[in-house]
Amino acid sequence: MGEIKTSSLGYPRIGENREWKKALEGYWAGKLTKDELNHQLTELRLSFLKKQQDAGLDLIPVNDFTYYDHILDLSTMFNLIPKRFEQTSGDELDTYYAMARGNKEAQACEMTKWFNTNYHYIVPEMENKKPTLTENKPLKAYLEAKEKLGIEGKPVIVGPFTFLKLAKGYEPEEFAQLLDNFTPVYIELLQELAEAGVKWVQLDEPSLVTTLSSDEIRLITSVYNKIRTAVPSLKIILQTYFDAVSDYKEVITLPVDAIGLDFVHGYEENLSLLKEFGFPDDKILAAGIIDGRNIWKEDLQKTNDKLEQITAVVPVERLFIQPSSSLLHVPVTLVHEKELDSLVLSALAFADEKLEELSTIKKLILANSEQKQKLLDENKKIFDKISQSTWRSSYQKNEQQLLAKRTTPVTERQKIQQQKFDLPLLPTTTIGSFPQTKEVRRARNQWRKGQLNQADYEAFVNEQIKKWIDIQENLDLDVLVHGEFERNDMVEFFGEKLGGFVFTKNGWVQSYGSRCVKPPVIFGDVHFKEEMTVAETVYAQSLTKKPVKGMLTGPVTILNWSFERSDISRQEVANQIAEALIKEVEALEAAGIEMIQVDEPAIREGLPLKERDWEYYLNWAVEAFRISTSTVKDTTQIHTHMCYSDFRTIIQSISDLDADVISIETSRSAGELISTFESNVYDKGIGLGVYDIHSPRIPSVEEISIVINRALEVLPKELFWVNPDCGLKTRGEKETVAALENMVTAAKASREKLVEVKN
Template identity: 60%
Template structure:
């Protein structure tokens, strides 16, 4: 007889009202002392465990909670703190930990990049001259706390050694095996201490197992798990994979582990084919990730129960754990505070707490409990949503009448644009946003509450634009932006003005550190209703003789940074958004805004985890961007921007976007990206961010000059732009002005040097 139990893979850190974020930022600002901060964090951590316990989760992960990032936790646990940081207070001290994450005046922060194909950013471990050692056993502390405080027999959480090393930087390929071997005794020590403390099982996350990885790595992986199995025989090892189907499935299922978790949502087709072709080992627990851990739509419980039974029948597994497809870190906490949504739409949504309840309902049903009433209610809710007017097809979503390429090549239109704009060599600009101070946020709230009129708010925004146009003029920037003071978020702002989007009150998710985003919900067909950015941009242009960029968010980023509808293909949603943005681009151009930036920071993060699927994805994402931007005149200059990611593998697709200028967020990994251009020629305008806006430190002129000089070794000065590496929304005013002044001075110095050596 099959045993059905439930498990979770991770829980959101934010809290229902972002209490985690508020505690962190209060501590960083000195408003909360260390003891009070740690107490608040401890209470939140325990509360999250209790919520999972109350929702019937049989195996609760402990140690997935983090003060900033779970990858950084692993780095610090093994003493992998870069040498540039002062670790005199201890490698695991709060001061050292946050220095690595956020940087200091003396040392830049560690690089940050996307966690696989999600919008979550992790701190990249740096392994140059690495001498790993076990500094602090975080999973052990988490296990003991859960047991002593709540009586919970938790399942300690660890990032697996293979995944951790694959996510790291600072070593050559030939060093991989030695570094892997160096880590194994430390992992063994962590596991041994857990076993000695009485832990029964441990969750080891190995999402790198779903990527395309060489078969030559299999012996190393086997060596690791054979070592763990031999040295900690009383500890059940549960390896969790997610975001796609397992690669080298036959090898992975043969590892000496107690259980293996498979994603049957985002890796459903591949994992189902794997178990049909190769089965599943007898005696191992199968973790069935059948509840979507990345999107917010309610599960079809009846269909999920049937599919779970099919999985069990196909594998013959005697013990199946019902679980989310991945950690619930990527979903908001709860729907219970959502009082402003249409009731029918609210019925369709499921956040982390509701997903745990769905897991419990599926598990209870499989165990023979009478849940017919609950399932009937779920089925009825889904039927109402399916038949809702906003889920029906509407006319006007085709894109065949929109050009997907510009009439002239970049080489032909670039001289026309230079003649039009008359920009100096190494033109300076910013990415778009300026500091969203507390004052700005207060005025926006007052307007939304009706405490000030729309006219008063518009006057306030115009005054902010005037203030920052004056600041930009004084600093000496060549191309200006209006500052985006009217915008809450680069995706939410557009979603509020397009058809087919809805917005939650508390649907926050973590992006990086304490930075949270509230993704819109794409629930219906996306449609252009009226110009979205023209009024503010047109007004800002009247304040200066210099070019003023129109600022838009691109179709793929709007898609990837939203919770998209799941009843039609993603690319169809992207094309709907592209059509709407094309209308906005033309509206800007018609009003004299002829330098337009369409940001696509999320194209890279959406790449499939298997290389064989990249071409199809890149083809439709590039097509969506070009649908948005190709209807303009030859003299209209299209810019775009991309965030932290590894671009080496998709440089051809970046070129295919056919943007006149691309800016890339690179300051934390400047040298690595520049190496790309040593072997791959990029023949369009490009700006590699010369300073990191995610850190409060202000680099001096010399540091930025060195950044520019390094880039100009491989990129022509005629095509190079100088800019920060991202928007400045989260920065304070004084540091923003100081940094931009240094940036302009650096550009001027390099220009002089170029003229002298011409």
């Protein structure tokens, strides 16, 4: 049997204990110098490479490390610096972070979801600039790995087609010319790699799994023909992931040396295409057979069956075994998970464990029949215990509940609710959370460790609630929130109170920049156990005559932002969560809370990458939301919130949620979503985020007024709400109050103008 190699597409950046996050935030806070930041990040980067080297990985990725975001790295490397940052004081690193986070002079670049994941990238802006190669970062990464650790690294670079598809600032008809402009820059970059002795380079083209036109396929073919002609000696892996390739017959003819296919998330279709059309004899198949996006241990019997079908077409000697995508999307290691249930722990594999699994699968392929059976039998025992556990035998489907929906049309509900709440034009509110200060985090940490008793912790939380109710009253906001000071995370908090979830100690993953989240693990059947939010919300409402919103996270977001079980469908898991949440909604309503926000920021990110699959997903996602909100009275106003995704393509499904009010982020995209409403009628309350909460800068009244007035050109004034674009937990207290004060001032000014016009 020929040689088989193991490869990886990328490694987590954050470190076992989030050292990367702490270094970045230390630098931003002025606690680290630039030299200290560079030293710490270099040490981290080399330690990651050493781990992969020690794991016996044959092709180790380099250039997957970043100081913020890998797409932002390319933008700056290609000199795509928006004009508004040209006056940024300081050096290249200051400009880099200004693009990511904004500063006093300029608003940050737009941030949106990386395909259908919860990772956010910084959107490149063209601004009619012709790209130039200012620095070859992949080359620096390759040379560092080789010189410091003796590693013959595999530079990882997002390919030209995908990079441009992810960018903004051009018209569709300009795409071909822009791609032609980028091709020489990529060629220059790759030529420098070839001259330095690079053997393999990975060009990521995940856009190849989306729905493409025949013209786009011709453009891709033209680009890669030019690259091959200009750089004939460099071995190129054309890497796809997150789904099956859309134009398989064309893709496999591209002039590259290896093609990476996802045999996890696009398994059935990719396998079918492989069997039907074969695979070129002169190419290597980089087979993604380990899930790079979820945390479950490999079922070796299923993996073996999968490999047998793949190797029936492509011989082992022309195979790379690898994860289905970068391991950026999973936590780093299980070594710190000392408190997990032993059965749960036996089922998990984080990034380091997945690298070990690659070695195991390599052994499985090379083993004789007796050795192979022993490996399979040992692995099977784990999965038998899991499937037979009580974790997965408690759910009973509620057929009656699944059919429920609100019966009174929204137009009638609006009249009833306006009469009840008597809100002014352009009512102001926030999305839910207020700053999670050091004091808040310290108190929660002490409570969790048993250093602060329950009564004292509840008293502390109530103090914070009262403080911020008073602040909101003083700001003269119209609809208030309790601030969510008792919550660590908008998904983890609910998972801790619902049945079926388990929690890791160090299972952090990067969401955007230095923002890390620790997704809950849906291990069993989800069910309601006890009231989760009622006490804090009722207390807040007792402090004011203004309405206070109850705040919940919706079923699809809880699903998409958790590591979900894979033995049943995602739809079924979403419905289990929805049936648990409706009980909390009913409890809030019974306690007198009659504005309830059920946030669904992750509905759009879960949208399949192929348009043909959208309808099915959106139908069950909308159904799950409706299940979670379906039994309330007409006087109860249901809100929801969505952020940092392109919602223009799903505006009808957003309407189908039948929420009374929806708030959507638009600040970083300069209100581009507003244009959608020029051609789509939206008959429900809507708040478009009027300023960016992920930037430390305080927006002026004038800036906010521009967004409000632009929206009022296309949206009915009676339906328009004014709010920030997301929760405020990551911001400081002073900047939060200052920004909200400007927001309220701008809303009142616009309100007065509307009243004057009416009169």
